[in-house]
Every structure is written in structure tokens, then in C-alpha cells.
Amino acid sequence: MNRQLEHGTVELVLGNIVDQQVDAIVNAANTGLLGGGGVDGALHRAAGPELLESCRALPVDREGRRCPTGAVRTTPAGALDARYVIHAVGPFFNESSAQKCERQLRDVHQAALAAAVEHGCESVAFPAISTGAYRFPIDRAASIAVDVACTHCQSPSCIKLIRFVLYQESQLDVFRTALRSWSPAV
Ligand code: AR6
DSSP, X not given: OEEEOXXXXXXXXXXXXXXXXXXXXXXXXXXXXXXXXXXXXXXXXXXXXHHHHHHHTSOOOTTSOSSOTTOEEEEEOTTSSSSEEEEEEOOOOOGGGXXXXXXXXXXXXXXXXXXXXXXXXXXXXXXXXXXXTTOOOHHHHHHHHHHHHHHHTTSTTSOSEEEEEESSHHHHHHHHHHHHHOOOOO
16 A cells, blocks of 8 residues: 655555565664664665664663653665665553653654655655564554554655555554544644
């Protein structure tokens, strides 16, 4: 399914994030940025050692993080069929701080799109950030991700194609509902 907005398109596909041919692939990373399971593991395996080397070269802060939660770092994409990997650190979902988690998930999507614009990208593929190991409820994550993407595509300087790559049919269904029902804030 896709939805054409004023200046760009938001697309939903069932598939594997590592197979995407786009300018930038977004990784669902952690603050250390040295790989992990899920999307992160799959991307590092497919990209080869160059991706890990690029991540290792990024500066580490006093808390040992290469990227704080809610932010992104951009590297070359190694052997992937993309120019960049945008490493995005989503929040670990916790119901007792749900509002903060929701804000951080929104921030990380906005930061990834801003990084893609900054690097001159016209197409970006996102996984469903935070909905695996980080346990963000899929319906809440989908409505935030879709809202940020659709809002972005209302702006003339936007990314022309934002693709969400869902791993399971059930996740695709949830994103489909969110994309169909999205309307601009008044
Ligand atoms: N392509 C597309 N989607 C995928 C793929 C794939 N190859 N593999 C999994 N998914 P997760 P998170 C889906 O856990 O929740 C890592 O260890 C998956 O079904 O990859 O942000 C990092 O190093 C789920 O819906 O990311 C971090 O420590 C979604 O992608 C931590 O997990 C995200 O699942 C980040 O957790």
C-alpha cells in the first residue's frame, strides 16, 4: 500500500530491511551502536565489517554511548544496496513512562528524516523501530511513525519516498490502518 501526500509518498511493504534499494536504510540500533539482534544484527551481517568499523569510529560520550535514545547517527552503508545507514536509537517501552517513550519514538523518526534530508537522500526505508526487543506496542508505534512520515511529506523539502518495511503480515495490517486513517493535524 502507498499513500501520496502533498510532496512525497509513504509506502508500506512486507519484507526484509536488508534487501531495500534506497538512499538510506534506518537501523533499529542501541546506544552502543556496535550491533545486536533483530534489524541491527541483520543489517550488520548484510553490510559486512565496514559498517561496524564506521560505527566504532563514532565518538563515545561519558556514559559510554555513541548515540543517546531518541537520536540518530549516520554512516556509510557498507555492502548494502544503499548509500547510508541511519542508526536510530528508539526507546525501550515502559508503560509507567509511556509519554516519554512516545516522545522519544517521535523524536527518533524526526531525527532520521532530518538526517536523510541533510545527506541529500530521496528515499528512506524504516523498520518498525522499538517494536521488537524494545517492546513498544505496535499500534502506538505505527500511529507515531506514520504521523511523523506523513507530516514530513507535507513539506516541499521532504524525502520523496518513505518506506516502512514490516516483517510480519500482522504488523503490516496495523501500519495499513494507521496510514489509511492519517489526517493532518489542524
Ligand atoms: N527486516 C525488517 N524488520 C525486521 C527484521 C528485518 N530483517 N528483523 C526484525 N524486524 P528489533 P527494537 C522487525 O528488535 O525493538 C537490537 O538487538 C521486528 O519484528 O530489531 O528497536 C538492537 O541492537 C520488530 O517489529 O528493534 C537493540 O538493542 C522490529 O523489526 C534492540 O534490538 C524492530 O525489532 C532494538 O530493539
